Amino acid sequence: MLTAILCVLALGYVITRVAIGYPDPRRHYRRLGRGEVALISSAAEAMYPAGGPIPASGLDADLPDYIERLMTASGLQTRMLLHLLFFLVEHGTLVFPTSGRGGMRRFSAQDIEHRVAALDGWAESTLFTRRLVFTSLRAVLTMGYFAHPPVVRRLGLAPLAIEAPICEADLLYPRIGEKPESIRWTAEDLTPPSAGIPLPQDGTLHPGFAEAES
């Protein structure tokens, strides 16, 4: 009897640690569970803290929103891999805890110092697979961080506005999902091909990256 009670208590403890108690996300996500949103935000904060040479933080970059968009654009297999990645990072700290009080909690429940220590632990692990998990997480978060216009603008890496010449191919293919009738160009609209003039380095930024947009 006592064993059964202890088992139930242990199970309850594990469930609380692993699966419940996540905060309500700010908005509804179709592709991400609330635990994943919490994990992504807390990892973003640890990976890209506020301040320093690029003022925007991982939290400012709204990485859950980016990852939701990335998942929507991805096939099932990629989505499964991303879910697996988030699961491994969130619960990896229960298997590889960081030292000190609170180091044995799931990732998103840890304080920032423990989260940074946990990330460093994964990055420098002698186990290739653990390093791979870290590299994959950093890749996804970094892509989201760089999708935040103030970040690329700050680094002088925002794309410039380029007016694409209208070529024969533009008369042949509609936008994805649309019918050929939607093609808005005719032979009269064709423009001369690129003359190879180097892009001006102080050129206008692409509208999606201009100051007002962000």
Next chain:
Amino acid sequence: MSSVEAGQVRVYAQYDADLTLETDVVVVGSGPTGSVVAKELTDAGKSVVLVEEGPPFVPDEYEFDGGLSMARTMREGGLRTTSGTIMPTMQAIALGGGSLVNSAICTRAPAFVLDRWCGDFELERTTRADLDPHYEAVAKFLGIAVTPENVLGRRNLLFREGCDALGFHSEPIYRNVRGCRGSGECFTGCRSRAKQSMDISYIPAALRGGARLLTSVRIERVLSEGWRATGVAGRVVKPFTGNPSHHVRIHAKLVVLAAGCTATPVLLQKSGNLANRSGQVGENLQFHPGVAIMGIFPDLVNPRFGATQGYQSRHFLREGFKLETLWAPPAITAVRLPGSGMALKNRLSDIPYSAIWDGIASCNRSLGRVRVRRRSMDPILSWKLHPADVPVLAQALWVLAQIFFAAGARTIVPGVHGIAPELHSLEEAEVLRDRPIRATDLVLAGNHVFCTTRMHGDARLGVVDEMGRCHDFENLYIADTGIFPQCPAVNPMWTAMALAHRSAQQIAQQI
């Protein structure tokens, strides 16, 4: 200008019923090889249907963001990797195949490599002299030319400076580009329409010649009767999700598979292990695994500007590697940087002062295979970096480190596990030369893929002959890079197109 008729191009939104077509030749895959075959055969007066699983992309739809761009243009969202030695490898799913996302580097296979192919694989007509007329024909059509000085940008020119200082031969790269503006965006699509990717070059020409193009159609089976191919069958698939709908069947006098080195073997295996009396279909998988170093310079490099990959060195080809400059969307560049937290942010702020250069290695000993996945056309790729090839990659890293410091870099980021994340002098970098490096210490990538349906003069040892014709089927050809008998030591596209050009000439005579 365009004499293409309504209905010649079909896109996803137009399919509303099952479809059956008849043609002389059906070409599966619209990458560099399939497009050349389609255009050359229409020029020869044959009726051609070109089938592509991906959609056409127009500039409005290019994504600047590396992650989103890969999710849309690459198979498995750009997350495809090999097992065995884990290495990411990208294959495009788009009209134009790899040419939509590649850097347009055009380099002829060196004569010594082609001589080795001929000697080791019993080929009689595949020397450099044999292929030169075909290289020329492709170059003329695409305007392959050397990258002009005014769009090289500092990150390419620094490579030249470093090589010059060390006495290593280097040169600006020949590319299939007309009017490059140096935007460094080849990977996400050329908004200047300067890169002559197949969707804006060979495919419109094939259409003008009368070819029909079916996009968003995934071929799932080659149809055959006895030892003759009779056509292909597949499904219309929704862009990005791959969800299948209407059935498509194309009856043809001759079938050309140009679905890419990782897809063609799957197609053959799913068609009842077709053309595989040799047992070589899906075997011998080879890559040019690549490693890269980022170097930080004391003053601004402004890496956003410059031809994506504008400079190269073939100095070390005989030692097994080739060196190039490299640029990718900022996010993908940043992914290389080590660490997390404020240390990572500090490193990111160095990107405007940085350049990335890579080395790709001819790893003929490192072999793998393509296997079929159940209920999917995606392959399972297993591949192992041979221990003897690891020092070749380590040597490439050491040479790159020397070039960086000779060009004035203050720091390099080698990205090798077990070695300091930043090295600040050539003396510190000697660790790359002196410390034994294991395969798992390296951050590898391999986007050049070969040999899974290799050519061989002996029908027992190869899938196709040197013209690309299957040994087992006289009217089934393979044109993609799977037919290379070994990796070519340099970027493969131009060689693959030259071989496809040659195959097309034979096919035109055959039917």
